Amino acid sequence: MMTTSTSPILEIESLSLAAKPNKILVDNVGFSLGKGETFGLVGESGSGKSLTLRAILGLLPRGIEKVGGVIKKEATGAMVFQDPRGALDPLCPVVKQLTEVVYYRQQLSRKASRKAALELLEMLGLPASLKDADRYPSQLSGGQCQRVVIAMALACKPGILLCDEPTTALDVTVQRQIIETISALQRELGFAMVFVTHNLAIAAAMCSKLCVMKEGKIVEQGDTYTLLQNPQHPYTQMLMNSVLPVPELEGSD
Numbered sequence: 001m002m003t004t005s006t007s008p009i010l011e012i013e014s015l016s017l018a019a020k021p022n023k024i025l026v027d028n029v030g031f032s033l034g035k036g037e038t039f040g041l042v043g044e045s046g047s048g049k050s051l052t053l054r055a056i057l058g059l060l061p062r063g064i065e066k067v068g069g070v071i072k073k074e075a076t077g078a079m080v081f082q083d084p085r086g087a088l089d090p091l092c093p094v095v096k097q098l099t100e101v102v103y104y105r106q107q108l109s110r111k112a113s114r115k116a117a118l119e120l121l122e123m124l125g126l127p128a129s130l131k132d133a134d135r136y137p138s139q140l141s142g143g144q145c146q147r148v149v150i151a152m153a154l155a156c157k158p159g160i161l162l163c164d165e166p167t168t169a170l171d172v173t174v175q176r177q178i179i180e181t182i183s184a185l186q187r188e189l190g191f192a193m194v195f196v197t198h199n200l201a202i203a204a205a206m207c208s209k210l211c212v213m214k215e216g217k218i219v220e221q222g223d224t225y226t227l228l229q230n231p232q233h234p235y236t237q238m239l240m241n242s243v244l245p246v247p248e249l250e251g252s253d
Protein backbone atom coordinates (compact mmCIF):
# COMPACT_ATOMS: atom_id res chain seq x y z
CA MET A 1 0.00 0.00 0.00
CA MET A 2 1.40 3.41 -0.90
CA THR A 3 0.49 6.71 0.69
CA THR A 4 1.76 10.07 -0.41
CA SER A 5 0.27 13.44 0.27
CA THR A 6 1.20 15.53 -2.74
CA SER A 7 -1.10 17.71 -4.85
CA PRO A 8 -3.80 15.64 -6.57
CA ILE A 9 -2.99 13.99 -9.88
CA LEU A 10 -6.71 13.39 -10.38
CA GLU A 11 -9.62 15.33 -8.98
CA ILE A 12 -13.24 14.51 -9.64
CA GLU A 13 -15.95 16.91 -8.56
CA SER A 14 -19.69 16.18 -8.64
CA LEU A 15 -19.48 13.78 -11.58
CA SER A 16 -22.87 12.71 -12.94
CA LEU A 17 -23.38 10.34 -15.84
CA ALA A 18 -26.65 9.46 -17.51
CA ALA A 19 -28.04 7.16 -20.14
CA LYS A 20 -29.94 9.09 -22.78
CA PRO A 21 -32.47 10.61 -22.45
CA ASN A 22 -32.17 11.16 -18.71
CA LYS A 23 -31.51 8.10 -16.58
CA ILE A 24 -28.87 8.99 -13.97
CA LEU A 25 -26.37 6.13 -13.52
CA VAL A 26 -23.60 7.94 -11.62
CA ASP A 27 -24.77 10.66 -9.29
CA ASN A 28 -22.60 13.44 -7.91
CA VAL A 29 -19.43 11.39 -7.40
CA GLY A 30 -16.28 13.13 -6.18
CA PHE A 31 -12.85 12.07 -4.96
CA SER A 32 -9.21 12.95 -5.40
CA LEU A 33 -6.04 10.97 -5.91
CA GLY A 34 -2.49 11.94 -5.00
CA LYS A 35 0.63 10.98 -6.97
CA GLY A 36 1.58 7.34 -6.42
CA GLU A 37 -1.56 6.77 -4.35
CA THR A 38 -4.10 3.96 -4.84
CA PHE A 39 -7.76 4.79 -4.51
CA GLY A 40 -10.29 1.96 -4.33
CA LEU A 41 -13.84 2.00 -5.67
CA VAL A 42 -15.91 -0.77 -4.10
CA GLY A 43 -19.56 -1.69 -4.31
CA GLU A 44 -21.91 -4.23 -5.75
CA SER A 45 -22.42 -4.98 -9.41
CA GLY A 46 -24.11 -2.13 -11.25
CA SER A 47 -23.19 0.55 -8.70
CA GLY A 48 -21.40 2.69 -11.31
CA LYS A 49 -17.76 1.81 -10.69
CA SER A 50 -16.84 0.95 -14.28
CA LEU A 51 -18.66 3.95 -15.74
CA THR A 52 -16.78 6.24 -13.34
CA LEU A 53 -13.47 4.75 -14.53
CA ARG A 54 -14.45 5.06 -18.16
CA ALA A 55 -15.42 8.70 -17.64
CA ILE A 56 -11.92 9.40 -16.27
CA LEU A 57 -10.44 8.03 -19.47
CA GLY A 58 -13.01 9.74 -21.69
CA LEU A 59 -14.18 6.35 -22.90
CA LEU A 60 -17.87 6.34 -22.09
CA PRO A 61 -19.95 3.72 -23.90
CA ARG A 62 -22.24 4.88 -26.68
CA GLY A 63 -25.47 6.26 -25.22
CA ILE A 64 -23.95 7.36 -21.90
CA GLU A 65 -23.00 10.96 -21.34
CA LYS A 66 -21.53 13.22 -18.70
CA VAL A 67 -24.33 15.45 -17.47
CA GLY A 68 -22.47 17.21 -14.68
CA GLY A 69 -19.21 17.69 -12.87
CA VAL A 70 -15.54 18.21 -13.58
CA ILE A 71 -12.67 15.77 -14.03
CA LYS A 72 -9.21 17.33 -13.59
CA LYS A 73 -6.44 15.01 -14.68
CA GLU A 74 -2.79 15.98 -14.40
CA ALA A 75 -1.37 12.87 -16.09
CA THR A 76 -2.05 10.32 -18.80
CA GLY A 77 -4.48 7.56 -17.85
CA ALA A 78 -4.44 3.96 -19.09
CA MET A 79 -6.90 1.19 -18.36
CA VAL A 80 -6.56 -2.46 -17.41
CA PHE A 81 -9.85 -4.18 -18.21
CA GLN A 82 -11.68 -6.90 -16.35
CA ASP A 83 -11.65 -9.48 -19.15
CA PRO A 84 -8.12 -9.78 -20.57
CA ARG A 85 -9.11 -11.97 -23.52
CA GLY A 86 -11.83 -9.51 -24.52
CA ALA A 87 -9.29 -6.68 -24.39
CA LEU A 88 -6.95 -8.39 -26.88
CA ASP A 89 -7.44 -8.92 -30.61
CA PRO A 90 -7.74 -12.71 -31.03
CA LEU A 91 -6.44 -12.55 -34.61
CA CYS A 92 -3.21 -10.69 -33.92
CA PRO A 93 -0.08 -12.11 -32.23
CA VAL A 94 0.40 -10.58 -28.78
CA VAL A 95 3.91 -9.20 -29.40
CA LYS A 96 2.59 -7.46 -32.51
CA GLN A 97 -0.35 -5.96 -30.57
CA LEU A 98 1.92 -4.64 -27.87
CA THR A 99 4.42 -3.31 -30.42
CA GLU A 100 1.61 -1.36 -32.13
CA VAL A 101 0.64 0.31 -28.85
CA VAL A 102 4.27 1.26 -28.14
CA TYR A 103 4.66 2.55 -31.73
CA TYR A 104 1.62 4.82 -31.55
CA ARG A 105 2.01 5.96 -27.95
CA GLN A 106 5.76 6.41 -27.67
CA GLN A 107 6.52 7.58 -31.22
CA LEU A 108 9.52 5.29 -31.62
CA SER A 109 10.72 3.62 -34.83
CA ARG A 110 9.23 0.22 -35.68
CA LYS A 111 12.40 -1.54 -34.57
CA ALA A 112 12.69 0.39 -31.30
CA SER A 113 8.99 -0.21 -30.63
CA ARG A 114 9.44 -3.97 -30.90
CA LYS A 115 12.46 -3.81 -28.59
CA ALA A 116 10.49 -1.74 -26.05
CA ALA A 117 7.56 -4.20 -26.34
CA LEU A 118 9.86 -7.14 -25.58
CA GLU A 119 11.29 -5.28 -22.60
CA LEU A 120 7.77 -4.67 -21.30
CA LEU A 121 6.92 -8.37 -21.63
CA GLU A 122 10.04 -9.20 -19.66
CA MET A 123 9.09 -6.66 -17.01
CA LEU A 124 5.73 -8.42 -16.68
CA GLY A 125 7.50 -11.71 -16.09
CA LEU A 126 6.22 -13.43 -19.24
CA PRO A 127 8.19 -16.45 -20.51
CA ALA A 128 10.80 -15.97 -23.22
CA SER A 129 8.87 -18.31 -25.53
CA LEU A 130 6.24 -15.61 -25.90
CA LYS A 131 8.80 -13.23 -27.28
CA ASP A 132 10.40 -15.60 -29.76
CA ALA A 133 7.34 -17.19 -31.26
CA ASP A 134 4.39 -15.25 -32.59
CA ARG A 135 1.77 -16.38 -30.12
CA TYR A 136 -1.90 -15.55 -30.34
CA PRO A 137 -4.04 -14.72 -27.24
CA SER A 138 -5.78 -18.13 -27.45
CA GLN A 139 -2.40 -19.79 -26.87
CA LEU A 140 -1.87 -17.93 -23.58
CA SER A 141 -3.38 -18.58 -20.15
CA GLY A 142 -5.80 -16.02 -18.67
CA GLY A 143 -3.09 -14.76 -16.33
CA GLN A 144 -0.62 -14.38 -19.19
CA CYS A 145 -3.22 -12.47 -21.24
CA GLN A 146 -3.78 -10.12 -18.30
CA ARG A 147 -0.01 -9.53 -18.07
CA VAL A 148 0.00 -8.59 -21.77
CA VAL A 149 -2.93 -6.22 -21.17
CA ILE A 150 -1.07 -4.61 -18.25
CA ALA A 151 2.04 -4.27 -20.48
CA MET A 152 -0.15 -2.49 -23.06
CA ALA A 153 -1.43 -0.08 -20.44
CA LEU A 154 2.14 0.60 -19.26
CA ALA A 155 3.21 1.23 -22.87
CA CYS A 156 1.15 4.43 -22.60
CA LYS A 157 3.48 5.53 -19.76
CA PRO A 158 0.51 6.35 -17.53
CA GLY A 159 0.67 8.60 -14.49
CA ILE A 160 -2.65 7.03 -13.51
CA LEU A 161 -3.46 3.37 -14.01
CA LEU A 162 -7.18 2.62 -14.00
CA CYS A 163 -7.82 -0.99 -13.05
CA ASP A 164 -11.32 -2.36 -13.59
CA GLU A 165 -11.50 -5.54 -11.52
CA PRO A 166 -8.31 -6.80 -13.18
CA THR A 167 -8.38 -10.16 -11.42
CA THR A 168 -12.09 -11.04 -11.46
CA ALA A 169 -11.82 -13.26 -14.53
CA LEU A 170 -8.82 -15.18 -13.15
CA ASP A 171 -8.59 -18.09 -10.74
CA VAL A 172 -7.58 -17.27 -7.18
CA THR A 173 -3.92 -18.34 -7.30
CA VAL A 174 -3.34 -16.26 -10.43
CA GLN A 175 -5.30 -13.36 -8.87
CA ARG A 176 -2.71 -13.01 -6.16
CA GLN A 177 0.22 -13.09 -8.59
CA ILE A 178 -1.34 -10.37 -10.74
CA ILE A 179 -2.06 -8.18 -7.70
CA GLU A 180 1.54 -8.61 -6.53
CA THR A 181 2.84 -7.78 -10.02
CA ILE A 182 0.73 -4.60 -10.22
CA SER A 183 1.92 -3.51 -6.76
CA ALA A 184 5.57 -4.17 -7.64
CA LEU A 185 5.24 -2.21 -10.89
CA GLN A 186 3.62 0.66 -9.02
CA ARG A 187 6.55 0.77 -6.58
CA GLU A 188 8.99 0.75 -9.48
CA LEU A 189 7.22 3.18 -11.82
CA GLY A 190 5.34 5.35 -9.31
CA PHE A 191 1.97 5.63 -11.10
CA ALA A 192 -1.20 6.39 -9.15
CA MET A 193 -4.10 3.96 -9.39
CA VAL A 194 -7.85 3.91 -9.25
CA PHE A 195 -8.68 0.32 -8.46
CA VAL A 196 -12.19 -1.02 -8.93
CA THR A 197 -13.02 -4.19 -7.06
CA HIS A 198 -15.82 -5.84 -5.18
CA ASN A 199 -13.26 -7.78 -3.16
CA LEU A 200 -12.73 -5.99 0.16
CA ALA A 201 -9.61 -8.02 0.97
CA ILE A 202 -7.94 -6.84 -2.24
CA ALA A 203 -9.13 -3.28 -1.60
CA ALA A 204 -7.69 -3.36 1.92
CA ALA A 205 -4.34 -4.66 0.65
CA MET A 206 -3.98 -2.25 -2.27
CA CYS A 207 -5.71 1.02 -1.44
CA SER A 208 -4.87 3.82 0.96
CA LYS A 209 -8.30 5.40 0.44
CA LEU A 210 -11.63 3.80 -0.34
CA CYS A 211 -14.96 4.91 -1.66
CA VAL A 212 -18.04 2.74 -1.35
CA MET A 213 -20.62 3.10 -4.12
CA LYS A 214 -24.25 2.03 -4.20
CA GLU A 215 -26.71 2.69 -7.01
CA GLY A 216 -24.48 5.32 -8.60
CA LYS A 217 -23.84 7.27 -5.40
CA ILE A 218 -20.95 7.36 -2.95
CA VAL A 219 -22.28 6.24 0.40
CA GLU A 220 -19.00 6.48 2.30
CA GLN A 221 -15.37 7.34 1.64
CA GLY A 222 -12.20 7.75 3.62
CA ASP A 223 -8.93 6.27 4.70
CA THR A 224 -9.08 2.49 4.12
CA TYR A 225 -8.04 1.42 7.58
CA THR A 226 -10.48 3.73 9.37
CA LEU A 227 -13.32 2.91 6.99
CA LEU A 228 -12.96 -0.85 7.35
CA GLN A 229 -12.33 -0.69 11.09
CA ASN A 230 -15.34 1.45 11.70
CA PRO A 231 -17.80 1.42 8.78
CA GLN A 232 -20.44 4.10 9.26
CA HIS A 233 -22.93 3.36 6.54
CA PRO A 234 -25.23 0.31 6.83
CA TYR A 235 -24.36 -0.63 3.23
CA THR A 236 -20.62 -0.74 4.01
CA GLN A 237 -21.41 -2.80 7.11
CA MET A 238 -23.49 -5.16 4.97
CA LEU A 239 -20.65 -5.50 2.42
CA MET A 240 -18.24 -6.37 5.21
CA ASN A 241 -20.63 -8.85 6.75
CA SER A 242 -21.11 -10.55 3.40
CA VAL A 243 -17.47 -11.65 3.33
CA LEU A 244 -17.32 -15.28 4.37
CA PRO A 245 -15.13 -15.77 7.44
CA VAL A 246 -12.33 -18.32 7.16
CA PRO A 247 -13.48 -21.15 9.47
CA GLU A 248 -11.18 -21.92 12.37
CA LEU A 249 -9.59 -25.28 11.98
CA GLU A 250 -10.43 -27.79 14.66
CA GLY A 251 -7.50 -28.44 16.95
CA SER A 252 -5.56 -25.39 15.79
CA ASP A 253 -4.35 -23.00 18.47
Ligand SMILES: Nc1ncnc2c1ncn2[C@@H]1O[C@H](COP(=O)(O)OP(=O)(O)OP(=O)(O)O)[C@@H](O)[C@H]1O
Pocket residue numbers: 019025043044045046047048049050051052061062063064198
Ligand atom coordinates in the same frame (compact mmCIF):
# COMPACT_ATOMS: atom_id res chain seq x y z
N1 LIG B 1 -23.79 1.12 -22.18
C1 LIG B 1 -24.72 1.21 -21.24
N2 LIG B 1 -25.99 1.59 -21.55
C2 LIG B 1 -26.94 1.70 -20.58
N3 LIG B 1 -26.73 1.45 -19.28
C3 LIG B 1 -25.50 1.08 -18.92
C4 LIG B 1 -24.42 0.93 -19.87
N4 LIG B 1 -23.29 0.55 -19.20
C5 LIG B 1 -23.67 0.44 -17.91
N5 LIG B 1 -24.96 0.76 -17.73
C6 LIG B 1 -25.71 0.77 -16.46
O1 LIG B 1 -25.07 1.68 -15.59
C7 LIG B 1 -25.06 1.18 -14.24
C8 LIG B 1 -23.64 1.17 -13.72
O2 LIG B 1 -22.86 0.24 -14.48
P1 LIG B 1 -21.32 -0.04 -14.18
O3 LIG B 1 -20.85 -0.97 -15.25
O4 LIG B 1 -20.60 1.21 -13.99
O5 LIG B 1 -21.41 -0.83 -12.79
P2 LIG B 1 -20.27 -1.55 -11.95
O6 LIG B 1 -20.39 -1.06 -10.56
O7 LIG B 1 -18.95 -1.35 -12.61
O8 LIG B 1 -20.69 -3.07 -12.04
P3 LIG B 1 -19.79 -4.40 -12.27
O9 LIG B 1 -19.08 -4.62 -10.97
O10 LIG B 1 -20.81 -5.45 -12.56
O11 LIG B 1 -18.88 -4.11 -13.42
C9 LIG B 1 -25.71 -0.17 -14.29
O12 LIG B 1 -27.05 -0.03 -13.90
C10 LIG B 1 -25.64 -0.57 -15.74
O13 LIG B 1 -26.73 -1.39 -16.10
